[in-house]
Amino acid sequence: MKRSAEVVIVGGGISGLTIAYHLAKMGHTDVVVVERRYLGYGATGRCGGGIRQQWSTEENIVLARESVRMWERLEEELGYPIYYRQGGYLVTATTEEEVRDIKRNIKLQNSLGVPSRWMEADEIKEEWPWINTDFVIGGSFCPTDGKVMPPRVVWAYARKLREMGVRIYDFTEVRGVKVEEGKIRGVITDKGEIETGILVNAAGAWSREIARMVGVELPNTPYRHEIAVTEPLKYFLEPMVINFRYGIYFTQTWPRTEIVGGIGNPEEKPGYNMRASPGFLNMYTKVLIRFMPCLRHVKIERQWAGLYDVTPDARPILGDVDGYDRFIQAHGYSGHGLMISPMVGKLIAELIVDGKTSLPIDSLNLRRFEEGKVIREANVVG
Ligand SMILES: Cc1cc2nc3c(=O)[nH]c(=O)nc-3n(C[C@H](O)[C@H](O)[C@H](O)COP(=O)(O)OP(=O)(O)OC[C@H]3O[C@@H](n4cnc5c(N)ncnc54)[C@H](O)[C@@H]3O)c2cc1C
Structure with a gap:
C-alpha cells in the first residue's frame, strides 16, 4: 500500500x-x-441507472445537461461497453397540480437548453400504448434523457x-x-x-x-430505497417512466431486458438498513400495474435495496x-x-x-x- x-x-x-x-x-x-x-x-x-435532465432547480438541470454531453462520449472515452441509451424520460402527470408543475419546469428546462416538451394523454397513448392513460393525463418527455448499466x-x-x-x-x-x-x-x-x-x-x-x-x-440522512427486476421480456419499453406523486420509476434494462423499477416508501425511517422487504414488492407492483396493466402477469425475479444519501x-x-x-x-x-x-x-x-x-x-x-x-x-x- x-x-x-x-x-x-x-x-x-x-x-x-x-x-x-x-x-x-x-x-x-x-x-x-x-x-x-x-x-x-x-x-x-x-441503482436504477436512469439519467434525467428534467429537474426543477437550475443547478440540477445544468449539472445533468452537461453530464449528458459527457455520457454521450463516455463509452468511447473509457473504451468499455456501458450500455448507455438515450431513449428519454417520460415524467407523467396524474393531477392538475402536477400538470402545472411539469409545465413550469419545462419552461425552465427549455430556457437552459434541455429539449423537454409537453405531451397530452392521446399522444402518449399513440407513442406507448401500454401506458394507462385512464389516469395519466399528460407528461413531459425529454428524448436526450436515458439510462445506463451502473x-x-x-x-x-x-x-x-x-x-x-x-x-x-x-x-x-x-x-x-x-x-x-x-x-x-x-x-x-x-x-x-x-x-x-x-x-x-x-x-x-x-x-x-x-x-x-x-x-x-x-x-x-440515509434512507433505504428498494428496487426490483422482472423476468426478461421482449424489448419494448425504451423510456424511463416516472411519477413524483406516486414516487415510482420504471423502464426496461438494456441489454438484459428486465423491467427495472422502484417506489419511494413515505413510511421509511432514516437508517442504514439495506435489507429487501416483501412490503415493498406489494407497494411497488400495485402502482406499477396501475401505470402498465400489461405487466400484470410478469414475474418479479429479484429485489434488493440501497441507500439514498439525502440532504435537507x-x-x-x-x-x-x-x-x-x-x-x-x-x-x-x-x-x-x-x-x-x-x-x-x-x-x-x-x-x-x-x-x-x-x-x-x-x-x-x-x-x-x-x-x-x-x-x-x-x-x-x-
Ligand atoms: C434503489 C436506488 C435507485 C437509484 N436510482 C438512481 C437512478 O436511476 N439514477 C441516478 O442518477 N441515481 C440513482 N440512485 C442514486 C445513486 O445510486 C447515488 O446517488 C449514487 O450512486 C451515489 O454515489 P456515491 O459514490 O456518492 O455513493 P456510493 O455509491 O454509496 O459509494 C460510497 C462508497 O463509500 C464506501 N465507504 C463508506 N464508508 C467508508 C469508509 N469508512 N472507508 C472506505 N469506504 C467507505 C461505501 O462502501 C460505498 O461503496 C439510486 C439509488 C438507489 C439506492
Missing part, C-alpha cells in the same frame, strides 16, 4: 471514481481511492483508472482522519496510514461518518468546508448521483487542481445550510 498520496478519495462509488478519473485526466495520478467493501458496494451498484460504469472507470496509474484499494476501511489545525494530514485505514493533504469525502450515505472523523457535522434540500453537497483546508465534499446526491456524476467529477477535480470550477458550485456548498440559502429540489422520486 502507498504510504502517501497527493489526494485520497474515500468511497469507491460513482462519485469517488469520476473525481479520480478527472484528476488523472488533468495529469494528477498520485491519487488513491479507498473503498471499504468492493467497488460499487454502495448506492452506485444498486455496474458496467463502475468497471469501466476502475479499468481506466488502473491503466492511468491511479491506485484503488478495495476492502480497505478508513477509520480515522489526521487533522492538525484545520489541515488534513492523512487517513488511518485498517491496512495502515496514508499521508495526504487533500481528502475527498465521497462515501455516499456514510459521508457523515467520515466528516465526523474530521470534526465536521453533515446534515445528510435534496441537492448535493459539493466543495470545501469552511475552516478546514482541503477537505472536499462530494455527496448528498439524494437519489440522483449517478446521472450527474460526469460533470460533478470534472468540477471537483477542477476545484482540487485549479482552486476554481468551470461552473459555479458555491450554491451547493455545505455552508448554505448555515446561511439559510436553501432552495429545495422538487423533482425527486421517492
